[in-house]
Amino acid sequence: MNADVDLTAVPKTGRRALRRLLAADTRLFEAAATRHWPGAERVLPGLSRSANHGMLWFAAAGAMAVARTPRSRRAALRGVASLGLASLTINTLGKWSVRRARPVLDPVPLVRQLKRQPITTSFPSGHAASAAAFATGVALESPAWGAAVAPVAFSVAASRVYTGVHFPSDVLAGAALGAGAAFLVRRLVPTRAGALPPARPRVEAPALEQGEGLVVVANRASGTSDRVGALRTALPHADIVECEPQDVADELAKAAARARVLGVCGGDGTVNAAAALALRHDLPLAVLPGGTLNHFALDLGIEDDRDLAWAVRHGEAVRVDVGRFRAGGAEGLFLNTFSLGVYPELVREREHWSHRIGGWPAGVLGALRVLRADRHPLEVQVGGEQRPLWLLFVGNGIYHRMGLAPGRRKDLADGLLDVRVVHGSRRPALRLLAAAVAGPLTRSPAHAAVQLTRLRLTGVEPGTPLAYDGEVVPVSGDVTVEKLPAALTVYRPVRKPF
Secondary structure (H helix, E strand, O other), X not given: OOOOEOOOOOOHHHHHHHHHHHHHHHHHHHHHHHOOOXXXXXXXXXXXXXXXXXXXXXXXXXXXXXXXXXXXXXXXXHHHHHHHHHHXXXXXXXXXXXXXXXXXXXXXXXXXXXXXXXXXXXXXXHHHHHHHHHHHHHHHHOHHHHHHHHHHHHHHHHHHHHOOOOOHHHHHHHHHHHHHHHHHHHHHOOOOHHHOOOOOXXXXXXXXXXOOOEEEEEEHHHOOHHHHHHHHHHOOOOEEEEEOHHHHHHHHHHHHHHXXXXXXXXXXXXXXXXXXXXXXXXXXXXXXXXXXXXXXXXXXXXXXXXXXXXXXXXXXXXXXXXXXXXXXXXXXXXXXXEEEXXXXXXXXXXXXXXXXXXXXXXXXXXXXXXXXXXXXXXXXXXOOEEEEEEEEEEEEOOEEEEOOEEEEEOOOOOOOEEEEEEEOOOOHHHHHHHHHXXXXXXXXXXXXXXXXXXXXXXXXXXXXXXXXXXXXXXXXXXXXXXXXXXXXXXXXXXXXXX
């Protein structure tokens, strides 16, 4: 049996211990090679071949991606990203750091041996690394899918010893490297569950076992038919009304008048309208995301019908903050963000193009058009001082940068407004880009951030566009933004229903 490893770089004091480990590894390989594994001859060699170049895991990710839940699609994407990082590490560093010969195949029955033997060095096992990376990445996002994938991943790793192409230590090292890659990906881009806000303050809400007393208004323009159908199955006694965008306001008003719990399915603008009525009628709000972005629902921890149905059945709810603005004679609420400056123009451009090319491409195109246009900064008075601004952003709660992922709120009842400002200059594109990359810097000549409970602006030019939760309205004069702490009761699962 050949377990040769180049030991010239190892100090003399460590060579003896390493030789002992390699000898033990060889004995373990021989024991596995000579042992009969019931039923494995028909399964493991083919399974090992199917995992070449990650093809088995790409197929598994595709099967997960076609499932209807956002969680399964995210799990598939995280699994593939973890696999990619593990493979890159193996091929650039792992295979060249330890030049270990492959096992001699004499003890391995011919029926087990692969028809095409690998020609790279033995340490570490790339198949084991890919299997562990994919399975761990999937499990970190969705334990249910992880439990389904784990036995297959274990079998692939075991097949590398069974077919005689790796020593056991090669497999263990590869698996450890793959799992480490998955955790590194999570550090760069946290999982959705890891970014959930705390379930507080908890509040009593009706527990509707079959959905009795729940009236849900669904905006058809948000493409909600699949989710609405699933919610009907989960809560069969709920009253669900699907309507066109122009009828949403009327249907929400009718629903609020007869509901025990007001439900809504749509984008952020539709949810905003429902929240205003829920506050007015002192009703709990049940939110099923159905739009393009769904910031409030996702920050709340509601991704699909299963999350919402579980919370409604168990009466699990929390109190969340609501932002309120007054501008002249107008007044409105916001659950997510409020902004003045270039962002409202970006929202307009996005809405203009989204129905033609889709939400995300429309957002990119809108940003390019807005930043390239010849324009002047917004002139407002803050604390009696005239200031030119390209952007004033106010978040309902503090937004935190989560690794490489977009900002998320860790607490929807923190009592604070997250105020971000990009100061005026002749080069808005550069300053806006710098603000986006740097995040919440508080000391910068271009942009700043501060947390407040109330903000007042004066001297806003008539017709200035104001954006809140995806809606745009013209304002002028004095603008006041304030916080309504823990004002709204919303359903949310305190644990994720897998």
